[in-house]
Amino acid sequence: xxxxxxxxxxxxxxxxxxxxxxxxxxxxxxxxxxxxxxxxxxxxxxxxxxxxxxxxxxxxxxxxxxxxxxxxxxxxxxxxxxxxxxxxxxxxxxxxxxxxxxxxxxxxxxxxxxxxxxxxxxxxxxxxxxxxxxxxxxxxxxxxxxxxxxxxxxxxxxxxxxxxxxxxxxxxxxxxxxxxx
Numbered sequence: 001x002x003x004x005x006x007x008x009x010x011x012x013x014x015x016x017x018x019x020x021x022x023x024x025x026x027x028x029x030x031x032x033x034x035x036x037x038x039x040x041x042x043x044x045x046x047x048x049x050x051x052x053x054x055x056x057x058x059x060x061x062x063x064x065x066x067x068x069x070x071x072x073x074x075x076x077x078x079x080x081x082x083x084x085x086x087x088x089x090x091x092x093x094x095x096x097x098x099x100x101x102x103x104x105x106x107x108x109x110x111x112x113x114x115x116x117x118x119x120x121x122x123x124x125x126x127x128x129x130x131x132x133x134x135x136x137x138x139x140x141x142x143x144x145x146x147x148x149x150x151x152x153x154x155x156x157x158x159x160x161x162x163x164x165x166x167x168x169x170x171x172x173x174x175x176x177x178x179x180x181x
Contacts, residue, residue, distance in 0.1 A: 007034065007035045008079065008082070009173075010037075010040065010082070011024060011038070011039045014042070014086040024039060026167075027170055030171065031173065040073070040089075046060065067095060074096050080102045080103075081101075081102065081103060082103070083097075085109070088113055098121050103121065104123065105123065106126070110130065110157045110158070111127065112129075115137035120146070125147055129149055129155075130154075132156040
């Protein structure tokens with residue numbers, strides 16, 4: 001009998017990192033029933049002090065930190081993975097996929113910075129946004145990238161922190177083995 005290779009799933013934090021994101025534990029708990037789950041703090045990947053004010057972290061991430069974090073992911077992670085990136089974590093995963101990271105499916109939830117991207121990675125991409133998030137890409141960007149996002153009515157940028165979303169989304173990813181939502 002052949003060796004069973006576990007399905008690997010990477011979770012990438014938002015700008016708040018892991019210490020201030022207890023909600024990520026809920027994703028881990030549900031997703032660990034079907035996947036081997038690895039969690040990364042995007043701030044640590046980028047070499048940014050998590051205790052800095054949010055404005056400073058944001059400035060450091062958009063001025064080279066995202067690229068540094070993406071390169072770090074490509075170095076650390078070998079082999080085929082499914083990725084769920086929260087906010088800026090999804091944008092970093094996008095950049096890492098462009099650098100050759102073997103991503104089977106990238107779920108980018110509230111990853112508004114991808115609106116600045118001009119090249120689409122060669123992987124399956126699922127974008128999820130709240131309809132009340134004012135920084136999402138515009139229709140022209142979606143057309144150029146040939147992506148149809150899932151937009152959830154009456155939800156804001158932080159929808160990924162809500163218990164109902166965590167449960168519903170994680171259950172669907174588990175059920176589909178990372179292929180649909």
